[in-house]
Amino acid sequence: MVQEVEGRSSSGYSLLVILLVLQLATIAGVVYLAPLLKLVLGIAALLVFIGWFGFYMVHPNQGKVLQLFGQYAGTDRATGLRWANPFYSKKSVSLRVRNFESGRLKVNDANGNPIEIAAVIVWRVVDTAEAVFEVDDYENYVTIQSEAALRNLATTYPYEHDQEDSRLSLRSDANSIALKLKSEVQDRLQKAGVEVMEARLSHLAYSPEIAQAMLQRQQASAVLAARKIIVQGAVGMVADALEQLKAQGVVELDGERKASMVSNLLVVLCGDQQAKPVINTGTIYS
Numbered sequence: 001m002v003q004e005v006e007g008r009s010s011s012g013y014s015l016l017v018i019l020l021v022l023q024l025a026t027i028a029g030v031v032y033l034a035p036l037l038k039l040v041l042g043i044a045a046l047l048v049f050i051g052w053f054g055f056y057m058v059h060p061n062q063g064k065v066l067q068l069f070g071q072y073a074g075t076d077r078a079t080g081l082r083w084a085n086p087f088y089s090k091k092s093v094s095l096r097v098r099n100f101e102s103g104r105l106k107v108n109d110a111n112g113n114p115i116e117i118a119a120v121i122v123w124r125v126v127d128t129a130e131a132v133f134e135v136d137d138y139e140n141y142v143t144i145q146s147e148a149a150l151r152n153l154a155t156t157y158p159y160e161h162d163q164e165d166s167r168l169s170l171r172s173d174a175n176s177i178a179l180k181l182k183s184e185v186q187d188r189l190q191k192a193g194v195e196v197m198e199a200r201l202s203h204l205a206y207s208p209e210i211a212q213a214m215l216q217r218q219q220a221s222a223v224l225a226a227r228k229i230i231v232q233g234a235v236g237m238v239a240d241a242l243e244q245l246k247a248q249g250v251v252e253l254d255g256e257r258k259a260s261m262v263s264n265l266l267v268v269l270c271g272d273q274q275a276k277p278v279i280n281t282g283t284i285y286s
Helices: 012-032 035-054 128-133 138-156 174-192 208-248 255-270
Strands: 055-058 062-068 071-076 080-083 088-094 098-101 105-108 114-125 194-206
Touching (some): 012 055, 012 080, 035 055, 062 128, 071 128, 088 128, 098 138, 105 138, 114 138, 114 174, 128 174, 138 174, 138 194, 174 194
Antiparallel strands (some): 055 080, 062 071, 062 088, 105 114, 114 194
């Protein structure tokens, strides 16, 4: 693999003055000196003129990849006006932090449910040589590999937890899923000289064709969970009531009367509507 090395270059400000003086001097010599010297000074003026093509600008958070006839000659990261071999080709590579937001991908999760998922990837180039020479187009490479990693992640984990499923879920374990996504994207982009700084899901939902059914399922699960808590609490309250009645000797209840009392209390405590009292002047036996 081609890895980044520091390119040889000089400050362009001093070279600007030197080349300007040499250019004026050689032109003046061609105009005013003897014909024999004019030829020599003409060649010198041409060489000085070629030297002007060695100037280039390097902006902050930018690198210039230098090549000499197709051979990598180094990367210049020094900012400002620079000068290097005029025959170098110079390719600009941005070192700034960039965001990539994927489109909404339609995939099936680990349980086969169709979902929509999207992510935001924060990245930057850290090795300009790898970015330029190891892949054809590093920006397009980041786009394709990030979406491929996102698809693979979505098919590896379920959308949400099942009761007997201990795996991470896309919906409930957002931080852990973000770390998994960052790690997988980084592995894919390592060879392109790219560092992934952050990766997070920006959109997650069931596909429209099953969204309503899944919403009803979630609502039913929530109702069942709430009912379970209510019943557990009601059973505890009934048990406490029976224990207190027995301990204080308020009333002696046989098995049938206890069953009737438990039934009435559970109806009152677990019912959706407010209970309406009924005055019973008789007994349960008549």
